[in-house]
Every structure is written in C-alpha cells, then in structure tokens.
Amino acid sequence: MADSAGILASTPRLGLLLRVRARAVYNRGVQAMADAPIRLATALFLVGLVWIGLYGLFDLVFKQLSRTPLEATVAIPMVFNFFFVAMLALLAFSNAIISHGALFGHDEASYLLTLPLAPLDVVSLKYLESLVLASWSVVLGGLPLMFAMAGMTDQPVFYVLFLAFFFAFIPIPASLGMLLAWAVARFFPRRLTRAATITAAILLILTIASALRALRIGDTAAEVWLRSFLNRMGFVQSALLPNNWVAAGIDHAVHGNFTEAVRYLGVTLANAFFLSWLAVTIVSKHFDAAYDRATSGRSGGRRLAAEASGGPAGLVFCYLARPLRLVAAKDLRTFLRDPAQWSQLTILFGLLVLYLTNMPTLRLEFSASGWFLVIPFLNLCAVSLILATFTCRFVFPLISLEGQKLWLIGVLPMRRGRILLAKFAFSMTVTLLVAVGSMSLAAYMLHLDVVWTTIHLVVTSGICFGLCGFSVGIGARLPVFGQSNVARIANGLGGTLNLLASVALVAIVLAGVGVATWRCRNVSPNTLPDARSLFLCAASVGTSITAGLWALRLGARHFDRIQV
C-alpha cells in the first residue's frame, strides 16, 4: 500500500501535466488530419488569409503615415499606446473568464485536486493554459502589426525586438485576469457570480459607451476636437501603465535608440515575471479555499414551476398548437436561464445599439444623395451577419440537444418532425425581436424615410426566416446526438455546413438589396423605388423564405425517419 508515498507527492509535477497536455494536443492534431483534413486545411488557409490581410492593412497604414514624418512621429506611438491599452483590458477580461472556468468550473480541476499535486502545479498549469487560450487571437492580430512596423525599418533585429515586446506584454493582463477570477470565486458567493458577470458586462458596455462619447465630434473644429480627445485619453499615457512601456520601447527602437528600447523591454519583462509569480503564488496559496467557496452551493435557487400551459413563456407562443407551444415555451425558458446564450446575444446587439445611437455624432450628411441609403444598408449587413452568427451558434444545436430526450419526443402523440416548428417559432421570436428592434432604431437614428424603413424591416424579417429555417432544418438533418456541449455541436460538420450556408444566404440576399440600393442612390427620400429595384428586394426576401422552408422540410423529413 502507498502509505509511504507522501514524500513522492511533494515533488513538482508541472512537467508531467504539461507533457500530458502536449500529448492531448498532438492526438487532437492527428485526429483532425485523419478525420477532417479539408476542414483543417481550410481553417489554416483562412487563418493565413486573415494574417496576410491584417499585415497588408497595417503596412498600408504605416506607409501612409510615414509619408508625413511629423504626423508619424506623433501618431505611431499613439497607435501603439491605444492598441496595447485596449489589449490590456480585453486580455485581462478574457483571461479572467477562462481562468475562472478552468480553475473552478471544469471537471479537470476537481480531478487534479484529488491527486497528490501541489496547488502551485495546478494553478501554474491553468495560468499557462489561460495565457495561450486567451491570447492566441491577439497574437494572430498583433503579430502582423509588429511585423508591419518592423518592415518599415529594413533591419531584421527589429522583428526580434518587437516580438519580444509583444510576448513580454501578454503575461501582464493574464496575471491580472487570473487574480480577478480568483477574487470572484473567493469573495463572491456562488449565487453572486452571475450578478458579478452581468455587472462586468454592463461595465464593459459603459466603458465602450464612454469611449464613443470621447470620440464624439460635435460641432467643434477637427483640431480642437483632436486636442480635447487627447486630453480626455491622457490617462492612457501614464508612465505606470504597461502599454506605455511597450509603446515607448518601440518608439525608441524606431528612432535607433536601442539602449532605451532594451531598457523598456527589461521593465516590461520584469513586471511580467513579477506579476505572473505574484498571481500564481496568491491563487495557489488560497486555491483550496476559493475552490470550496466557488463549488459550495451549486444547488441553485428554487424557481417557480411554470404552469402546464407553459406559463408566461407560453403566452408568447399562443399562436402555436398546444404541444408545440409547450416545447417552444420550454426552449424560451431554457434560453432565459442560460446566461451563456442571452449574454452573448445581449453583448452583440448591445454593442450594435451603442454604435447606432452614436451614429449622428459622426456628422455625416445622411440626407445627401448617395449617403442616405448606404449607411442603412451597411447597418443591414451588420445585423444580418450578427444574426447568422447567433443562429449558427445557438439555434443549430437545438435539435441535437434534444438527442438525449429522443425517447420522450419519440413517444409524444404527434409527428416527430413537427417539433421543428416549435424550434423554428422559438428562434424566430427571439431573433425577430432583436433584429427588427435594432433595424428600427437604426432607421430612427438616421431619419430614414418610411419607404426604405419598411423595405429594410421586411428584408430583416426575411433574413431571420431564412437563417432560422437553415439552422433548425440543417440541425435536424445533420444532428450530433449524444453531445451536450453546444460549442462542439456548432463546430461539427453540420455546424460548419450550416455556417457556410447561412453566410451564403446572407450574401445572396444582401447582394440583391445592395443592387437595389445602388440603383436608388440618386432617388430622393420618400420616393418609391423603381419596379426593378422593388422586384430585386422582393426576390431577395422570397429567396430567403424559400430557402428556409426548404431546409425545414428537409430536416423534418429526416427527423421523422430517425430511429429512436
């Protein structure tokens, strides 16, 4: 028996944990290459495309700036300052979310806690994991920026130096994020975590609103506005903030002052190491207590049981037959009780609403011919793409999630395929509400005339119909039963196909409306578009509705035949 194994347990095991992680990543890669080589190749190709596109964009911006050396001297450090301060906030927030889930939410944390592992090993592993998971997209976006900047200097040493700055910076927000995650688990009872999350989301939106207000042009001259804006954002250039160390270091390097650049790199690195050590030490020292507090009381509060008719949620679907009404009401209740679903929809459309309410501050002459239809059309594009994202992420998995309850659906006294109608009604209700609401707000803020407001609202409704039909129909045709993870269902073959089909549908509909918009660019407001333009819009909506109905029919037929 292992009574003497206590001494063994005190040896560090981080290396072993990292090796296991590396093996799992290797196995995942081998599996992806064997099972879905085309998907993997497409993903890598698209990542490469995004990377090259970003590099091209940043290169263009810096070349443009370098044509006017005086402006470049002021603007380039400013660009880096703002870029890294934004990264500081975003990375701290995303690291906090990932760390909280990894340390206090996942089954792996429970498992590791039962092994003879020092909390320091577990926390170090989770810190590194969060660092990689939260930062890879920033690395993807940030490296082209650094390479574009280095490319302007024609000296290879800059590539190394700028990369070093970038990687020295990333651990700083990661450490802050982990400390934040630990503090939430340690000091907020479980029931308050949701409240804390909502508060954080509201704070994020308020911060963006405040930033937009700072950008407001108003009636002042551009020069006065610029000075006022820089004054308001002066705190960003505080010598105590890490974004300033990186920006100053890069600026010194660009001007050939290597000693100063390396000094700033040293400052950034020293702080990154110190904060990482501090975060990992504090969290690991108090990890057991935080884990206990975070996981005690997961029983959740009692909720009032809904009436047999579906309760208030059932009222929303009063137009459906009773069995379908109950299913749709159940889905709505699940949606409202799952913060992952409604918070993402709220954040996406919350940001859109912020943008829409701030549109007049851009001082564009919306009433001028050529403009009054362009901006509303771009709004339509934004709303449609957000809708496609939402339906692919949350509507597509609805049928798959019923997989474990197929025994129940299979014995209900109705045709199984009719369940799709309930799913469709639920998704249409949610998406129509937010999409038509956003487009109405956009039309109001831009003083869009009644004719084009009506056209845009009808097109939005048509797109909602098509996207919901696709997600429900393809979701039923290519379900992933036995999987309860929404993200994995959405990322599977069916989910990928649905995403491509949805984007293609949006592109086709918007192309039709776009041509109509272009044809009417010189038409005065409150004038009916010509017959061809109207026909194009009607045909786009018709295409979307037909495609949605087709997908629903396809899915229902397949769902009827599935063996329970």
Place this chain on the structure above:
Amino acid sequence: MIDSAAAPAISLVGVRKSYGRQVAVSGLTLEIPRGELFAFLGPNGAGKTTTIKLIVGLLQPDAGEVTVCGRHIGSNGLAAKAALAYVPDQPFLYEKLTGREFLYFVAEMYGLGRADRDQMLGSLIRRLDITEFLDQLTESYSHGMKQKVVLAAALLHRPTVLVIDEPMVGLDPRTVRSVKDLFTEHTRAGGTVFMSTHTLDIAEALAGRIGIIHRGELIAVGTLDELRRKARCERSLEEIFLELTEVGDG
C-alpha cells in the same frame, strides 16, 4: 498527530458542511480502520457525495476534522492524497488521450516505476477486460468503459484508501464480479474501501460495516447484524434501510 501507520484509514470528527443555509453534513463522526470495506448508504441528497468530497479534499469542512491515514486532509493534503484514490460517480478522463496514455499518466503521477507499472497494469487490464479499447481515445468510450479505466487508474498505485462513489453503475455483470473480487483482495491486503452506493445487495455482500446517512446525519453505523439489532428486525439490508430512513423522516 497520530503516527500514520497506526492511524485509522479515514477519520471524521464532528464534521459539518453547509451550502449557504442548507446543511449538507452535520456533526459527522466516523472512524474507518484499515482493511475494512465500508458501505455508505443514504437516500438521494442525504449528504453522501458531500462526505466523500470532504474525505478526498475537494471540499473543506465548516467545522470538524478529516484525516486520511492520520494525515489532515487540509493542512497535510499532499501526503493524505498520496495514500488515497478516488473514483467519482461521473468518471473523469482526458478526452484526447487514449486509455493507456491516461493510465501511464496516473502511474507517473504516483511515482510508479516502469516495471511496477507494467506488472500492475497487465493484471488490471486482464481482470477488468479493457484490452480491446485501451488504445482508443477515451472520448469514444461508453460510461461503463470509462468506469473500468478509472477503476484501473484508481487501483494502479495500490492506494491505502479507495474512495468510490457508485462503483458498479454502467458495468456489465462479469466486470461487477471482477470489481467485487478486486475490492475484497484490496481489503485483505490491508487496504480500505469507502464505497457509497444505492446497490444494497452489493453492500450487504461485501461490506464489513455499513453506515447510513440521512439528512446530513449519520443515523446508523455497524455490521449488518448490528444494524438488524438497531432496527429490531431480522430482515434484509433493504428493509433495514427503509425502516431506518423512514424513522428519520418521522
């Protein structure tokens, strides 16, 4: 602190744990000596899983002390955990590792040498009948297959204390028989098994002593005969359980 070799395998003294206002375990005092198979019974929500989580160090008691082989699970957690193995009701496996890779990981975690590992693993693979799927990624396993691999992982390092939550769920009859034999051999070799279960006939057949927890309180503990005397009846464990938990309800 008691000398760990002479200390009981598991000791809980006045342990209390609550989730907010809800008391899950109240004043629990229980001592389990080495070499015993202890069955822990109770209705749903009685506090069985909370007690297990307190023993393995996943939760910290609000009051009282928990020790494993004389080592305090809070202040001397590493040494205590080195002596125990835990199999939860929902087995955890790394999805992107094969069963064999997972078992190698556990062996290395507990410091087993290659020869020792291979010898122990060979025996467990044969007895739990896991050869066929051991080199597949664990994401493709059924519940029963996962349970077998997790049991193998738990027994691999010959723990002094084996803590198991619902060990037989999802296992086929042949494997149930093997697991019973493994538990019996484990206790004969001086090891301890703390088993929470709803399968009363297994508890009746295997357990040296049985504890019944109801609404967070240990309402009965002893051998089957002692429980019969307490319930004042010569009946099966099922009827004793129903009798005692009904009294608890009253």
